[in-house]
Amino acid sequence: MKIAAPYLLFLGDDANRHSTKMAQGLKDWVPEKCVAQFALPGNSLDVGLPEMTPALAYARGARTLVVAATNIGGFLPQAWHGALLTALEAGLDLANGMHVQLRDIPAVNAAAQRHGRQLHDVRHCDIELPVANGKDRSGKRLLMVGTDCALGKKYTALALARALQAQGRRATFRATGQTGILIAGQGIAVDAVKADFIAGAAEYLTPANDPQHWDVVEGQGSLFHPAYSGVSLGLLHGSKPHALVLCHDPTRTHISGYEDYPLSSLTDCMDFHLRAARLVNPQARFVGISLNTSKLDAATAQQLLADTAKRQQLPCVDPIRFGAQTIAAALQ
Amino acid sequence: MKIAAPYLLFLGDDANRHSTKMAQGLKDWVPEKCVAQFALPGNSLDVGLPEMTPALAYARGARTLVVAATNIGGFLPQAWHGALLTALEAGLDLANGMHVQLRDIPAVNAAAQRHGRQLHDVRHCDIELPVANGKDRSGKRLLMVGTDCALGKKYTALALARALQAQGRRATFRATGQTGILIAGQGIAVDAVKADFIAGAAEYLTPANDPQHWDVVEGQGSLFHPAYSGVSLGLLHGSKPHALVLCHDPTRTHISGYEDYPLSSLTDCMDFHLRAARLVNPQARFVGISLNTSKLDAATAQQLLADTAKRQQLPCVDPIRFGAQTIAAALQ
Numbered sequence: 143m144k145i146a147a148p149y150l151l152f153l154g155d156d157a158n159r160h161s162t163k164m165a166q167g168l169k170d171w172v173p174e175k176c177v178a179q180f181a182l183p184g185n186s187l188d189v190g191l192p193e194m195t196p197a198l199a200y201a202r203g204a205r206t207l208v209v210a211a212t213n214i215g216g217f218l219p220q221a222w223h224g225a226l227l228t229a230l231e232a233g234l235d236l237a238n239g240m241h242v243q244l245r246d247i248p249a250v251n252a253a254a255q256r257h258g259r260q261l262h263d264v265r266h267c268d269i270e271l272p273v274a275n276g277k278d279r280s281g282k283r284l285l286m287v288g289t290d291c292a293l294g295k296k297y298t299a300l301a302l303a304r305a306l307q308a309q310g311r312r313a314t315f316r317a318t319g320q321t322g323i324l325i326a327g328q329g330i331a332v333d334a335v336k337a338d339f340i341a342g343a344a345e346y347l348t349p350a351n352d353p354q355h356w357d358v359v360e361g362q363g364s365l366f367h368p369a370y371s372g373v374s375l376g377l378l379h380g381s382k383p384h385a386l387v388l389c390h391d392p393t394r395t396h397i398s399g400y401e402d403y404p405l406s407s408l409t410d411c412m413d414f415h416l417r418a419a420r421l422v423n424p425q426a427r428f429v430g431i432s433l434n435t436s437k438l439d440a441a442t443a444q445q446l447l448a449d450t451a452k453r454q455q456l457p458c459v460d461p462i463r464f465g466a467q468t469i470a471a472a473l474q
Numbered sequence: 475m476k477i478a479a480p481y482l483l484f485l486g487d488d489a490n491r492h493s494t495k496m497a498q499g500l501k502d503w504v505p506e507k508c509v510a511q512f513a514l515p516g517n518s519l520d521v522g523l524p525e526m527t528p529a530l531a532y533a534r535g536a537r538t539l540v541v542a543a544t545n546i547g548g549f550l551p552q553a554w555h556g557a558l559l560t561a562l563e564a565g566l567d568l569a570n571g572m573h574v575q576l577r578d579i580p581a582v583n584a585a586a587q588r589h590g591r592q593l594h595d596v597r598h599c600d601i602e603l604p605v606a607n608g609k610d611r612s613g614k615r616l617l618m619v620g621t622d623c624a625l626g627k628k629y630t631a632l633a634l635a636r637a638l639q640a641q642g643r644r645a646t647f648r649a650t651g652q653t654g655i656l657i658a659g660q661g662i663a664v665d666a667v668k669a670d671f672i673a674g675a676a677e678y679l680t681p682a683n684d685p686q687h688w689d690v691v692e693g694q695g696s697l698f699h700p701a702y703s704g705v706s707l708g709l710l711h712g713s714k715p716h717a718l719v720l721c722h723d724p725t726r727t728h729i730s731g732y733e734d735y736p737l738s739s740l741t742d743c744m745d746f747h748l749r750a751a752r753l754v755n756p757q758a759r760f761v762g763i764s765l766n767t768s769k770l771d772a773a774t775a776q777q778l779l780a781d782t783a784k785r786q787q788l789p790c791v792d793p794i795r796f797g798a799q800t801i802a803a804a805l806q
Contacts, residue, residue, distance in 0.1 A: 241668060336668065337666065338702060372709075
């Protein structure tokens, strides 16, 4: 999948129903690929890029409009179709990370053909995936897992891959979700593959490699999430990790959007993950904890990281605020 | 999905690569729907039905050719396409439980349209599934789980649903795989839904019901299977079971086809399942064990069932050989 850069980030039309997680992730990790943002009237979402129409963004170099607002269920609201057509007319390709595919919207498909534009449905995997074979393979794999969704697994994986590389180690970020794919330029959205092939997709993403090479695998969902746990277990088993990092938001008390589901303790969470992981890799162990302290002041955050590190006897970082070096170093 | 009965069971062309599990399941549970079997030259597979060509089967009343041979990966070999076309020409609809869809084979799709025939891809779900909401709902749910694939979860669920009904209880078998769907006439093949929707599919299949009604849910895969564990965990969480039955083949030492994966003990297996199940339903408990003793003589089987019941302090049955009544009774 070759997606022409740079991007115009489309933020949709409705501040209440959509999240800017994807747009923010692109801006944070590949700012050089992000020319501008484009929101429909009445949408107050903002990721701090200049606001441009598709025509202006094209004139400033943009080559793909990325649907960078996300919603639960992964659909493309009817109200967005006009903007997609405008972008195609302005000369932009389209990239979309929703479950619903651009190619299945007749007007969009027809316009893309008429204008000679590409449609990239990055959540859709066109590869014929294998069923996982479960066999050992060379190379090391480090997987992010979490107490919930959307609390820093992708950021932690990106930070760890860069920290390993900065230490002169061989490491590759492996994207398992739509934003990661747009950042890395490749990957598989494992939450969108057929259920029988989750682990197979994870094996495909992390093939045999140099014995000292680390695949740093973006996590998805949580083993403790009532809707997405299957994705998380398939990813855990297929990636056969040697090392795990537990990602957590210390201000969260319940699974986000699921008030009947209090979060488990970090200790219980790690214990359950290890039990599942050691089925496929008896060497699996936790090498660190990543806390998303974005809602805490710096002093409180530093104290919490120190306390957690001491209690769990593991390096504990907020990779965005304070770097991920101590976990990367623990992988020696 | 309304599939015209009775069926002609297609057994494919290659005894080494395909399994008759599906054909045997249909013959065992809905013999009244199975007119005949049809195998290509050189195929020695046999489920004990009369062998008929599509034309003869149609003359004897068959209305649908069911692709009843299965393979790993769920594809429809090129060598079968001719037989599918012959069946359409003979007046039969087609039903297929593979991942690959009949409608995606151009020659088959065109022939079906030309002859006015229906194509049923039972593993493909045309419903727009919801993401699981995890909420409590009325009614009771009984889920089959296993130490591995293909060792009796579907048969146990069917036997338990019939045993409950025979005791005058309200119970419904809920099919989660292609054979179960063809037996029950409805269901969702949860291994073929997009990974984000596994638990949502299980919720959809087991909606709120009368408080005394039991949904008896066919299990899939195993939490201990390196390829399919994600399906199993999503199904476990989405079905929010009150009761579980562990299904096991006592002659099996390893995950079938995965020699590096020895089976866990029944105790470990139940413990891990309960830990996962109680996240969504604190009442979850094991109510019985189902052993597939088909490879043991009757005396050995009876002894093993008695020993296992005593050791695990649970009713232990082989539902096919000796009935499932003791487990059904334990659900009082």
